Amino acid sequence: MAPQQEKGQLDPGVALPSSRLFTWEEINLRNGQGESARERWLVIDRKVYDITRFHKRHPGGSRVICSYAGQDATDPFMAFHVDKTPVKKYMKQLMIGELAPDQPSFEPSKNKLLVEDFRELRSIVEKMGLLKPNPLYFFVLLLHILLLDAAGWFVLWYFGTSVTTFIIATALLLIAQSQGGWLQHDLGHLSVFSNTKWNHILHEFVMCHLKGLSAKWWSFHHSQHHAKPNCFLKDPDIEVHPTIFSLGKPLSEELGRQKKKYMPYNHQHKYFFITMPLAVVPVFQIYSVYFIFQRKLWRELAWCATYFIRFFICFVPLLGVKGVLGELLLLIILESILFTWISQLNHIPMHIDYDGNMDWFSTQLLATCNVNQSFFNDWVTGHLNFQIEHHLFPTMPRHNFWKVTPLIKSLCAKHGIEYQSKPLFAGFADII
Template sequence: MTGANSEAELWSKIPAVEGNGVPDPNVSSAPRLFTWEEIELCTGQKHPPRDRWLVIDRKVYDIGQFYKKHPGGSRVISHYAGQDATDPFKAFHKDKTLVRKHMKSLLIGELAPDQPSFEHNKNKLLVKEFRELQTTAKKLGLLKPNSLFFIVLLLHILLLRAAGWFVLWYFGTSVMSFLIATVMLTLSMSQAGFLQHDLGHLSVFNNPKLNHVGCEFVAGFLKGLSAKWWSFHHDQHHAKPNCFQKDPDLDIHPVMFSLGETLSRELGKQKKKIMPYNYQHKYFPIMMPIVVVPVFQIYSVYFTFQRRLWRDFVWIMAHFALYLAAFVPLFGLVDAFGFYFLINTLDGAQFTWISQMSHIPMTIDYDKNMDWFSTQLQGTCNVNQSFFNDYITGHLNFQIEHHLFPTMPRHNLWKVSPLVKSLCAKHGIEYQSKPLFTAFADVLKSLKKSGEIWLNAYQNG
């Protein structure tokens, strides 16, 4: 799911993993049967580190010698060790037939007939009906992208960027032209981020390779970020949203913030006070935009060196070369970098609020090994639809639907929304959708609440 190669090319580079000492279930002998109790032990933690088993469509796979070679990253697949990975497998992989061919060498058996299909099968009917909903969405063509929509989107991003430069070049750097150019360039940067997000989810073109190439171009050339770094990071978030130690978006806990009731209480009882968390709702709006983009860019460049991703590195250098060529003649070197920092800080502010409004107010906890549908609904919420909300959020106001169907093109998310709402209503699951500014306010309310929980636990143990 990362890089410029197609899925076929990525998987073809992976050498076959031998049978790990287990008889091959594909031969005439009967397959080995497993219980969930056995599978739960093999997470890479309770057993030797190389023992990692997971279940897909009732078949048991040993990924202990494979997970580090996984094209989507080692962590995203390891997060499901000891669990059922059927729904995330279907959600992340477009060409399932191709991937299944490479999974044969990992197959070690299947669930025993008396074992439920899902480990904690309290929601058996919900799991069944969501999978039917997946099939319905595919039959309705909701997974097929309208490439023209995204081409127009790219053209408008390039036009905004060119217009921002032209305003400064033609009208000079007066206050008014500076403000107009700043708005245009910030919008261009943020919209490029949303387009890169679409490409990274393989939802722009039917051909996966075009998505990978496009993601490298938009992430590297238009944003100055490594496409592969972003994919490794973001796919983990989708696999286990709001699950501490599995969702990398929570890595800021407890460095900068105390998040969620459970984790805040833990921090307080452990007497940890890296920051004054009871004031985090006040410093969040200032600190996050300033920290997020520079940290992301610096770390993504480091990532390209660490993984020797030279193509990503070339795109990033081309991004900065073009920027300097366009703006140093207007501002001079120092002021040009200052202007770049301003644009990225404003972009970071927009990104921070839009990305966090759907997650921070929701449940944040350790992985409870819930089914895919419940996991996504527990960790995400929506913002009400309008033309403005759709545009300014890159359609991430449909965060619930996007998390349930990560490869679904954004222009179809509103179409599947009524079906998701209906399934939620049938099973008594809350489907949250809010006005935009209510969602923003809920971020601060949630931070204030978790900060108070931390302070109470810190003072009273």
Template structure:
């Protein structure tokens, strides 16, 4: 599961081998999912080994919910997808192992397409051999420098040309682009795709997320890991839980609410008020829960970094604009970024399949929940290369500069297995949200 707080953290350092003489069936594993009764045992399988995560899941570095999402299931492919140093993590996992699958049990869950799973693991191996999972830190340094340049330009316009409505609009636009691009860069860092060592990703992630954006890096990592583990799955993808009383995403939930006659949910009219409500609340919601998370977890270093964000803004802009105007500008930036972020991030997911967890294989889970936006220099830049959402979800630790290289391989894979590979123009994606 995603080790977003650092590979190996939260596990005991014991290297004692755990006996694996106990043999289990898939049916026994499936019953230990913790869904009917949270106090029951939670098991999962990785590479035919069976692990008891009943006590460990609360200490899981990637968050409890993300690993519990695979309780009762085969977690081999998500484990491979999210962990950079698998050898280190497996060493810590020894104490959790309680046995393995019986010899008469298949390596894959009976409900899954064996050929598809095997072919995808072969594709994953090919990707690794091609070096497509190796980052180029120089590329990301250029991304960071262009963000800092945009941020400085926003201040320079007001300082050099004076404060007027025109310069205020130009400065705010530059700052908005800087904030948006910072969001995509922190996303790269949160996925451990900028540096080869997780530690450096975490350190720079705090700088970008906390100092450049005033948000919690740890909160984002835990939240976003759950989304990637089970995208577009009710009760497992937190992106579907932000607005249960305002929006109903996906046909199954809408029909379910309709049968329950939930009068407070005007889901049949949501396309009329989406434009006014949804884009305006996302980033403010992030800010609110980020602050709550920092104090709840006592992340004082993140708090200090976040405070420097506001100190920097006030020192540079208050002498030019005054306190009231700066506060208004900050509020305006939050709202504008929320609109921009919502439309760009959701066009890859909201129009796609949304349902309860069907325990499908990794490849099918990601392809049903994601789609791409056609490649162009502008689309790549404005979306932080998340127009390659399919490739990003299949290989979450892959650095963004390699998405275009792996895309032809994924297309061929889809064609071989008769799976639709969806890619559309940017504005068609916006229309599909509606």
């Protein structure tokens, strides 16, 4: 159920078990918790699957598929998988039965009409071809990133290393890193090429060679966020260590009652500006390296090494070894600040709580808001100002977001759901 899971690790020739009928009550108990902690089931298109043993081998990671244990996973399954035919082929041996005829297709707690309307919307989106990418568009994006990166070096090489040229070069390199981050995000979601293999190959090049980070680590981490955004214990983006931050009212109150704190949460907005942004990218670097060695991703390690080798070869003759180390540190700090503010303004101001097992549409709209469209906002955020559209259709190419917006707004209006979009700086203020 993650962006990268296009192949199963099962034998498609295994015979199917005899069909059994289940109720939602039975399925809800198999959520990996409580008395049935060892069992994990989920439902896709009324079929019941036992993922108890499979989840650790899930190509998209264990946590993302387990976040829907005991629940209906039809819509996230549809959202994350580009080519569903081979995946369904490998799912056969996991199927243990289906919902009983007297059971509704959706869990009783969910809004049946809303679920049906969203699935109809998805069908319309597919017929309109909005999930089909335009590779030329992304080639231009990659070209402008490479030109920005080269321009950062050229300014220092041609004009010398004065304070002014150093600032200009750093700004160019920072923009290149930021834009590279948005492009790798597109590739990680398999939204650049129709062929998933090419998405993976270019994802490694952009994430590992141009940014020095693990592509697979990002995919595993980010797919968990998309599955259950702003849900405690399921969204890693809000699993901030409670000794520093507590995001969302429920967790803050819970920790307060337990007296689990080392920092004053009621004053965290005063130190967020410095502490949080400075920690993000350095922590990413640490976890990325740990992930590479843990999974023995030696090809990614080699790609990441080329990023630092290239940087040193280009800039040591101009800045010296200490200067290059300082420039690397400065870029990490500046990108961390930029990335934190741009990526979090769509989620941190929104509802944060434990998983309420809502339908896919409500889950995404409750935890996500947009930033108003403009050429600058589209470019500087990598089109993630269309965060609502992206969360509802994670494999949709960014150049089609604006086309689906009217359809989503119409569905929101029909069901009385707020579609939030705000100016860029208003989004920054809402983080505070």
